[in-house]
Amino acid sequence: MKLFACQSCGNPLYFENTRCERCQHLTGYLPDLEMLSAVEPDGDKWIALADPQKRYRFCANWELHACNWMVRTDAGTPLCRACQHNRVIPDISDPARHALWKRVEEAKRRLVYSLIKLKLPLPAAASGEQSPLVFDFLADAPERNILTGHDDGVVTISLREADDVAREQARASLHEPYRTLLGHFRHEVGHFYWDRLVRDGGELESFRAVFGDESEDYNTALQRYYESGPLPNWQQSYVSAYATMHPWEDFAETWAHYLHIVDTLEMAYAFHLSVNPRIEEAPSATVDRNPYRATNVETLMEAWLPITFAVNSLNRSMGQPDLYPFVISEPAMAKLQYVHDLIRGKLSKPVEDTRPQQQQRAKQQTSKTVWQMIGANW
Numbered sequence: 001m002k003l004f005a006c007q008s009c010g011n012p013l014y015f016e017n018t019r020c021e022r023c024q025h026l027t028g029y030l031p032d033l034e035m036l037s038a039v040e041p042d043g044d045k046w047i048a049l050a051d052p053q054k055r056y057r058f059c060a061n062w063e064l065h066a067c068n069w070m071v072r073t074d075a076g077t078p079l080c081r082a083c084q085h086n087r088v089i090p091d092i093s094d095p096a097r098h099a100l101w102k103r104v105e106e107a108k109r110r111l112v113y114s115l116i117k118l119k120l121p122l123p124a125a126a127s128g129e130q131s132p133l134v135f136d137f138l139a140d141a142p143e144r145n146i147l148t149g150h151d152d153g154v155v156t157i158s159l160r161e162a163d164d165v166a167r168e169q170a171r172a173s174l175h176e177p178y179r180t181l182l183g184h185f186r187h188e189v190g191h192f193y194w195d196r197l198v199r200d201g202g203e204l205e206s207f208r209a210v211f212g213d214e215s216e217d218y219n220t221a222l223q224r225y226y227e228s229g230p231l232p233n234w235q236q237s238y239v240s241a242y243a244t245m246h247p248w249e250d251f252a253e254t255w256a257h258y259l260h261i262v263d264t265l266e267m268a269y270a271f272h273l274s275v276n277p278r279i280e281e282a283p284s285a286t287v288d289r290n291p292y293r294a295t296n297v298e299t300l301m302e303a304w305l306p307i308t309f310a311v312n313s314l315n316r317s318m319g320q321p322d323l324y325p326f327v328i329s330e331p332a333m334a335k336l337q338y339v340h341d342l343i344r345g346k347l348s349k350p351v352e353d354t355r356p357q358q359q360q361r362a363k364q365q366t367s368k369t370v371w372q373m374i375g376a377n378w
Contacts, residue, residue: 001113001263003270004036007049015113016106018068025049028058028070029109031081031116037070045073059083064092066105077126082112084124087134090159097139100162103181104137107162111185114263117292118343121196133192148184150191157184176242177325183256190255194248197342206347210338211247211254221246237331254335257326258343261304261336265291268307275306283309297337301328 004013011022013036019026025038030048037050045055054072059080061067069080077084083105092098115122123132131153138146139159146158160166161181171179198207208214222245230241238244243253265287274286285306294300312322328336341347 001110001267001270002034003267006038008038015110016068028056028062028068030056030070031113034113034117036068039070046070061086061105064098066102067109069109081116081122082109084126085112085122085133085135086137087125087154088136088138090137090139097159100139100159101137103162104157104159107181107185108135110182110263111189111259114186114259115189117266118262120193120343131195133189148188150188153192153195155185155188155192157181157188177321178240183260186256186259187252190252191248193255194251198251201342203342203347206338207247207251210335211250214247216246218246218248235327236329239326239328239332239335250335251339254332255339258336258339260324261300262291262294265300265303265307268303273307275310277306277310282306294340297333297340300336301333304328 001015004015004017005011006013006020006023006025006027008025009020009023011020013020013027015029015036017027017036020038023038025040026046027036028039028046028048029036030051033051035048035050037048039046039048039056041047042055045057048054048056048070056070057073057078059067059069059071059082060078061080061083062069067080067083069082071077071080079086085108090097090101092101112122123129125132125134134154136154136156137159138156140146146156146160148158148161149156160170161184167179167181170176194207198204204214225242225245230238230244234241234244238250238253239257240253243250268287269290272287274284276284283306285303287303287307289299289303291300291303308322308324312324315321315323338347
């Protein structure tokens with residue numbers, strides 16, 4: 001995520017801001033320009049100070065206090081690039097559900113921001129494509145318990161995941177170190193892109209070389225996981241315990257972690273964060289490269305380890321859980337590299353040829369020992 005500033009007064013703005021708190025200009029996000037802009041009225045249209053030659057209107061969900069993105073007046077749709085993917089939303093006549101839906105929309109916009117930055121295909125229902133990416137945001141009812149998941153382009157998000165108390169209860173009961181609404185979006189959309197980029201993109205062979213054979217019966221694997229738990233010593237090969245359940249889940253978890261890393265490092269880059277601990281063996285780094293332009297995962301990891309070590313330490317000082325309570329092993333790093341290359345269309349030769357080279361380079365990184373040392377205490 002980037003940093004934003006009001007074009008009228010220069011005041012720093014958050015991505016979610018709908019108004020500048022200093023000069024009181026309304027603000028709207030222009031996804032094509034990746035800019036949060038102060039706006040001024042022009043009849044029934046709006047002038048965006050970041051793009052004053054064109055005219056905009058707010059997304060239709062702005063009137064429901066659920067979106068701050070803008071649409072060109074000649075776009076032919078009342079919905080922004082993020083909200084065009086909504087298929088079902090909950091009954092928002094209930095104020096409590098309305099509040100939860102607004103949280104869901106905030107997480108969705110952060111997801112779509114990343115997908116646009118990565119130049120990934122984003123077919124909406126109006127595109128006419130056979131399996132567009134659409135979202136169903138559903139609330140539990142007496143006769144049904146909504147499960148978050150993905151099925152043939154439809155990502156279902158349970159409104160319960162926007163409730164902090166309910167989500168924390170689920171996290172604790174499932175013994176998960178991390179569970180967030182944004183994390184659900186990133187994981188479930190990983191399944192969509194597996195269909196799109198791996199299955200339909202002719203990459204099954206390369207996928208199986210890294211993640212294993214996905215033809216194993218999914219329901220059998222799911223039952224085994226919840227009866228027996230994750231594989232022993234799973235930290236040596238997977239980014240999370242749930243990733244051990246089935247190759248599809250391994251990919252979706254790895255995909256989500258890749259988005260976690262890239263988006264967080266972009267914010268660190270925007271702040272020009274530098275970590276230089278006062279002990280010799282701790283890793284140091286200055287985030288001086290845009291992670292969305294990184295050529296490989298090693299470059300990302302050189303910054304990710306010191307930043308997460310520092311922020312995890314700060315969180316612990318406030319009595320908070322670690323920001324990133326995970327360990328990236330060499331095989332998991334190779335999987336992240338696969339996702340990196342898949343997104344950029346660089347899987348031009350068999351992964352079996354490149355994986356040993358990636359692992360050998362990883363072994364040469366001086367940060368590896370420190371990474372394992374930190375991970376042992378998580």
